[in-house]
Amino acid sequence: MRHLIPAALVLALLGGTALAGQAPGPASAPDVPVGPRDRFYTSDQFSNTVSVIDPAANTLLGVIRLGDTTPANLSPLYRGQLLVHGMGFSPDRKTLLAVSIGSNSVSFIDTATNTVRHTTYVGRSPHEAFFTPGGREVWVSVRGEDYVAILDAATGKETGRITVPNGPGMTIFSPDGRYGYVCSSFSPETVAIEVKSRQIVGRIKQESPFCPDIAATPDGRQVWFTLKDVGRVQVFEAAPPFKALKTIETGPITNHVNIARTRAGQFAYVTVGGLNQVKVFRTDDFSQVATIPTGALPHGLWPSGDGSRVYVGLENADAVAVIDTGTNAVTATIPIGQGPQGVAYLPEAVPEGAGAPNLQPLGAAGQSSRLTLDGPDGKPATQVTLFDQGVLQTLQAAVTGLMPKSPYLLALSADPKGAGPVEPLAAFMTNPAGAAIVNAVGPIRQVTQNPSAAARRILVIVEGKPGETGATVQVQAVQ
The missing domain is CATH 2.130.10.10 (YVTN repeat-like/Quinoprotein amine dehydrogenase)
Structure with a gap:
């Protein structure tokens, strides 16, 4: 049988x-x-x-x-x-x-x-x-x-x-x-x-x-x-x-x-x-x-x-x-x-068993903060995460809403509206969809969230390249 x-x-x-x-x-x-x-x-x-x-x-x-x-x-x-x-x-x-x-x-x-x-x-x-x-x-x-x-x-x-x-x-x-x-x-x-x-x-x-x-x-x-x-x-x-x-x-x-x-x-x-x-x-x-x-x-x-x-x-x-x-x-x-x-x-x-030997706690790797950059219409266009690395943070911006295949600069500005001189963080070129992933490293959270208004800077995106910048196209939203 x-x-x-x-x-x-x-x-x-x-x-x-x-x-x-x-x-x-x-x-x-x-x-x-x-x-x-x-x-x-x-x-x-x-x-x-x-x-x-x-x-x-x-x-x-x-x-x-x-x-x-x-x-x-x-x-x-x-x-x-x-x-x-x-x-x-x-x-x-x-x-x-x-x-x-x-x-x-x-x-x-x-x-x-x-x-x-x-x-x-x-x-x-x-x-x-x-x-x-x-x-x-x-x-x-x-x-x-x-x-x-x-x-x-x-x-x-x-x-x-x-x-x-x-x-x-x-x-x-x-x-x-x-x-x-x-x-x-x-x-x-x-x-x-x-x-x-x-x-x-x-x-x-x-x-x-x-x-x-x-x-x-x-x-x-x-x-x-x-x-x-x-x-x-x-x-x-x-x-x-x-x-x-x-x-x-x-x-x-x-x-x-x-x-x-x-x-x-x-x-x-x-x-x-x-x-x-x-x-x-x-x-x-x-x-x-x-x-x-x-x-x-x-x-x-x-x-x-x-x-x-x-x-x-x-x-x-x-x-x-x-x-x-x-x-x-x-x-x-x-x-x-x-x-x-x-x-x-x-x-x-x-x-x-539990299957958890040799694992470590998340620790500082679980710490990060997030910012948003708004476009000219006032709507959110770019999301930014600051990943804590101790004193420094690794910044990653998921940029959207820009002109395709064009040069831009992620920068810091002392002006709340992003006008005037800027301090460059990262130059980038958008892809054919007008988007990009942009990275930078530094004490960016301490600068953008400084309690002193005189020392505080905001994130902006401006047209052009370092030394050849144009108009500001995206500005950090007020938290």
């Missing part, structure tokens, strides 16, 4: 490593309900930490400290990681990857102990890394150069390179493991690579040269990628001839895309940083079904193991927003480290 054993039980008995039926795994894999063994991770760029969240309770358990804050990390003898940014994970959920773009490194983190097993140093400014579906290799997009570095997953040693268009932004794989897709942050071309041969077998035109993120649908049919500079998402077929399917206008500072499967269908969730929103699209007819307000500058996002939730890192809010995919509403907000970028949701990452 034959006995039929459910696929989920077979995987459990064999210790299988198949991912859930959510991205980046195949739709055929069983979903994993949210539970206390799950973990959600964020890579926190300004505190150089990895925040660890228990999704069952929606609470921060602590952080994995990979490096120090500024100015300690400016020492020539500094040995920690700098600008913790990208993230990936293994199919068996036992290893988390954290990519640090400032120290050119990939940290392999044990999810059971929250400790770094080993660190691999690669080429200039790696951006994202991900395991192949078989779990034997890690592909690292070395964005500051023109290749994907191949690492042995067991040892972390580099075993090969694949030359791709200049500035590879991210690599993701088809659920069956046949293809790797690499979009570019410096060149208007995405490539499809046959994993077995490591040969480029398809080229897809990007409508702009700045793609930071890419996702493959669990049904194996589509690949979605974002274009941050023009505020769009593109979709193409996941198999040869890799035909372009759709371009969708999403909004300024379009950051990441990911896929969630629910009872209602398969959906693409897209973070739009300049609008502080997540937009939701069906993957069958590309219709938009929801717009979800989230908080300041949504960046990375990942679905839970059953697709019931999507977790979103809020880059300028030092928080994670939890979206219920049934209602497409934010149901919780969780404080984390500074400036979350890449994220990862790992179902059943913790084999046993």
Whole structure:
């Protein structure tokens, strides 16, 4: 007499490593309900930490400290990681990857102990890394150069390179493991690579040269990628001839895309940083079904193991927003480290126990303040966060509402209306959507919030370049 054993039980008995039926795994894999063994991770760029969240309770358990804050990390003898940014994970959920773009490194983190097993140093400014579906290799997009570095997953040693268009932004794989897709942050071309041969077998035109993120649908049919500079998402077929399917206008500072499967269908969730929103699209007819307000500058996002939730890192809010995919509403907000970028949701990452060994408290990394710059119409146009780094702060401005491809200056002014001479902080050029992400470091909170009116300065944005400034176009709002 034959006995039929459910696929989920077979995987459990064999210790299988198949991912859930959510991205980046195949739709055929069983979903994993949210539970206390799950973990959600964020890579926190300004505190150089990895925040660890228990999704069952929606609470921060602590952080994995990979490096120090500024100015300690400016020492020539500094040995920690700098600008913790990208993230990936293994199919068996036992290893988390954290990519640090400032120290050119990939940290392999044990999810059971929250400790770094080993660190691999690669080429200039790696951006994202991900395991192949078989779990034997890690592909690292070395964005500051023109290749994907191949690492042995067991040892972390580099075993090969694949030359791709200049500035590879991210690599993701088809659920069956046949293809790797690499979009570019410096060149208007995405490539499809046959994993077995490591040969480029398809080229897809990007409508702009700045793609930071890419996702493959669990049904194996589509690949979605974002274009941050023009505020769009593109979709193409996941198999040869890799035909372009759709371009969708999403909004300024379009950051990441990911896929969630629910009872209602398969959906693409897209973070739009300049609008502080997540937009939701069906993957069958590309219709938009929801717009979800989230908080300041949504960046990375990942679905839970059953697709019931999507977790979103809020880059300028030092928080994670939890979206219920049934209602497409934010149901919780969780404080984390500074400036979350890449994220990862790992179902059943913790084999046993509380899963919180070696975690540290958030500490000073939980401190920040926020300002707003208004446009000529008096409406908010630019959101600014000051991330405390001790005496100094790292400033990050999510600038919108300016002329496209034009030079501007973020500066300090002694005049409450931004008139007269200014003190430059950072020069920048807007992207084709009239937006930009602008950074500066200094005692800016002490200056902009000085109790002495004579010593106080306000943040402004003026046209032009240092020494060649024009009109003031945005002024710090009165708090």
